[in-house]
Amino acid sequence: MIIKIGELAKISDCSVQSIRHYEKEQLLSAKIRSDGNFRLYDQADIERLLFIKHCRSLDLSLGEIRQLLSLNDSPMSQCDDVNQMIEQHIEQVERRIAELTLLNKQLKALRRSCTSKRTVEHCGILKQLNKAVSQNN
Amino acid sequence: MIIKIGELAKISDCSVQSIRHYEKEQLLSAKIRSDGNFRLYDQADIERLLFIKHCRSLDLSLGEIRQLLSLNDSPMSQCDDVNQMIEQHIEQVERRIAELTLLNKQLKALRRSCTSKRTVEHCGILKQLNKAVSQNN
DNA sequence: TATTGACTCTATAGTTACTATAGACTTTAA
DNA sequence: TTAAAGTCTATAGTAACTATAGAGTCAATA
Numbered sequence: 001m002i003i004k005i006g007e008l009a010k011i012s013d014c015s016v017q018s019i020r021h022y023e024k025e026q027l028l029s030a031k032i033r034s035d036g037n038f039r040l041y042d043q044a045d046i047e048r049l050l051f052i053k054h055c056r057s058l059d060l061s062l063g064e065i066r067q068l069l070s071l072n073d074s075p076m077s078q079c080d081d082v083n084q085m086i087e088q089h090i091e092q093v094e095r096r097i098a099e100l101t102l103l104n105k106q107l108k109a110l111r112r113s114c115t116s117k118r119t120v121e122h123c124g125i126l127k128q129l130n131k132a133v134s135q136n137n
Numbered sequence: 138m139i140i141k142i143g144e145l146a147k148i149s150d151c152s153v154q155s156i157r158h159y160e161k162e163q164l165l166s167a168k169i170r171s172d173g174n175f176r177l178y179d180q181a182d183i184e185r186l187l188f189i190k191h192c193r194s195l196d197l198s199l200g201e202i203r204q205l206l207s208l209n210d211s212p213m214s215q216c217d218d219v220n221q222m223i224e225q226h227i228e229q230v231e232r233r234i235a236e237l238t239l240l241n242k243q244l245k246a247l248r249r250s251c252t253s254k255r256t257v258e259h260c261g262i263l264k265q266l267n268k269a270v271s272q273n274n
Numbered sequence: 275t276a277t278t279g280a281c282t283c284t285a286t287a288g289t290t291a292c293t294a295t296a297g298a299c300t301t302t303a304a
Numbered sequence: 305t306t307a308a309a310g311t312c313t314a315t316a317g318t319a320a321c322t323a324t325a326g327a328g329t330c331a332a333t334a
Contacts, residue, residue: 006281016282021321036329038282047267054266058247059240062320072263079260083248086262090244097237100230103196107227110195111220123216125223126209129191130184141301143310153311158292173300175311199291276334283328289321299312304305 001043005030008041012049019049025062027052027069060089140183142167142176149186156186162199164189164206197226 009016022028023039028048030039048069055065064085071082113124146153159165160176165185167176185206192202201222208219250261 004282015322017322018320020283025320034282034329036282038329051266056320058243059237068263068266071260072267079262082260082262086244086248090241090248093237093241093244097234097241100234100237104227104230104234106195107223107230111223111227123208123219125216125219126205129188129205141311152293154293155291157312162291171300171311173311175300193291278333279331281328281330284326286324288323290319292318294317295315297313299310301308301310303308 002040003042003046004034005039005041008046008049011046012053014049014053022049022052022062025066027062027066058089059093064089139177139179141171142178145178145183145186148183149190151186151190159186159189159199162203164199164203195226196230201226 003011005016005019008014009019012019019028023030028045030041030045032040034040051069051072052065055068060068067085068082110125110128113128140148142153142156145151146156149156156165160167165182167178167182169177171177188206188209189202192205197205204222205219247262247265250265
């Protein structure tokens with residue numbers, strides 16, 4: 001089965017531009033073109049793109065995915081490389097969660113400081129933001 | 138006290154380029170320039186920049202901060218506008234936390250699937266990533 | 275067969291919040 | 305006076321796309 005980019009986009013739920021972007025980033029290439037220079041894809045390409053999408057859904061960067069794909073393409077390399085990348089990625093995600101959790105607390109404290117229909121002149125939130133500012137100083 | 142951009146950068150722990158960037162984005166402007174066209178700042182500018190930095194530490198976007206500043210500059214507007222923005226921002230942060238928490242679970246499941254020194258040919262992680270792909274299909 | 279509409283092509287600009295650089299000018303201290 | 309440090313504007317780069325323009329291709333209808 002040979003398909004053009006539009007159909008690949010539908011099958012993979014991925015925009016046409018994203019697919020072309022992945023090609024530019026060397027993650028996926030249409031090995032052949034039609035007479036009129038249209039990209040043509042086969043089953044293996046579909047699977048490769050779904051692999052990419054799955055990795056993206058795990059927030060892996062295109063660079064990381066490129067590494068995984070090349071490891072996948074050369075089966076003699078060490079599994080540990082994959083492990084290490086995933087490990088680092090987990091750490092990064094956990095750091096970000098911790099940051100956002102703290103942020104969430106601060107925002108909620110801020111929200112509590114103003115709840116009524118007052119003019120900004122007396123808005124607790126703005127007062128808090130300004131107070132924190134002068135404390136910093 | 139009148140200072141130049143370098144000193145403002147030091148006081149506020151903000152890069153010189155960031156300050157110029159905030160000016161371009163109309164968050165902060167040097168009202169006066171020296172004879173040699175250097176930006177000159179006063180105490181009010183320092184406070185305004187610290188306010189901006191505090192908002193940035195809460196992950197508010199420059200657009201949101203611009204709104205807050207203009208509300209702050211026109212004290213007759215409604216406090217509710219501020220509330221609403223903070224509310225939306227909290228929701229956004231909480232959505233992102235939920236996403237990342239799910240992501241973290243998936244990554245840890247993935248990690249469990251390969252732990253030994255095998256070649257990639259038998260790497261559980263890559264197998265898992267590929268499996269998920271074919272399931273999607 | 276000609277034409278229309280849908281699809282595809284490349285190349286470029288925009289998004290966000292900056293950082294980094296180049297090349298020129300200004301200020302300050304020795 | 306001169307050298308170093310600071311500043312100026314303008315531009316390009318970051319990540320992972322999205323959006324657009326202008327031109328070419330393909331399939332089906334009139």
